[in-house]
Amino acid sequence: MTTILPGEKVDAQHVNLKLGPGLLQISSNGPSKSAIIATRAGNLHHSANGSKWWIESNSRRYVPAPQESVIGVIVQRQGEGYRVDIGSAHSATLDGLAFESATKRNKPNLKVGCLVYARVSLAHKDMEPELECFDAQTRKAEGFGELKGGFVVKCSLKMCRDLLDPKHFLLPLLGGKFPLEAAVGMNGRVWVNAKEPKLIIAIARCIEVVDPDGGGMDLKALKTFLSTLDI
Template identity: 70%
Template sequence: MSVVLPGELIQSQHKNLKLGPGLQQSGDLQGRASIVVTRAGTLEQNTKGNKFWVEGNSRRYVPAVQEPVVGIICARQGEGWRVDIGSAHQASLDGLAFEGASRRNRPNLKVNSLVYARVSLAHKDMEPELECFDAQTRKAEGFGELKGGFLVRCSLKMSRNLIDPNYFLLPLLGSRFPLDAAVGMNGRVWVSAKEVKQTIAATRCIEAADPDGGGMDQTAIKKFIGTLDL
């Protein structure tokens, strides 16, 4: 892990390299390849060494293909919708990009509805495109309209923490009360519990653990939960 700045070059010999946010391919990725850093932050990689990204504690989301996002429906557009995902440009969501959708059978999303979607197209010269199913199975796999619950806004760093299965917070909350959550890589988290006070507690814990907020660790969060009315 190292701090990188825009314009720096990263070298990699991995043949099946995947680039995440903050990096852009330069040249051929077969064999030794050059990767250009496009934003400041810390350079991260997965355990296999085949995926790199730049981790920065920013609230401006840069879409990346296959990343899950929580979007807000802004307007109807032809056979689909315009969706706010917190990036520089709104994304488009086709009415057929849902499990089982057809010309006669498609979701009826209203303005301000929430959707959990996956980025299917992300290019600097084109607007992002979304889909609400798994591209391989064509099944929803948890994607689609999010009904009820509450939308929590957090830093992109916190989103990445929450989507990591080894991160403590969601399992800790789930051990205290039943909780549904949809984590978007765009700094938005949808949470829903049986009782309103539980939903509020989950929201406050996410905000307290956010590096942009309190930055509490597991021990501090456990103590914090003890002060809440559950």
């Protein structure tokens, strides 16, 4: 893991190179046609085969990046689509046909205030981000779409990245105690649902105390904390 600062060049090379958050490919006048630079400070990461590169930083405001999953709130209907608040500097747009099997005659009728779990399909610094509610490869919903019921917990961007790691202890620990549903957005929002309101509250409290910006509890401390809750 390497710490990197804005403006530094990154030597990322791969036949199918994909750049994630914090990296930008720019044209160069030198011998090489383009260069990759960092646009934010943080830790440089790449996938095992070197095809995906990104920078992790615990920034406060979410900066959309293609292929990331987000939880948004419908704030306005416009024409055949919607404007969605995803916590970034600009609202995102969601086309009414960007859902599995949607047609002009058969598409979701979302109201202002509805929650959606979506994927960022387009993100560019000079354009509003665009969302889709289906998987790019299968064109199936794969969990994307309207989120009904439940509760949205706001947390740090790092906490969201941690929860998306299958090895993280929180969700498996809670799932072993009672059935639950969860959708993790990379934009600092986690949607949770369970059979009883007290269980939803317990999940939300656990996310808050494990969050590095909150209590930062580890597994042992969380088990002790859970024993104090009425679940």
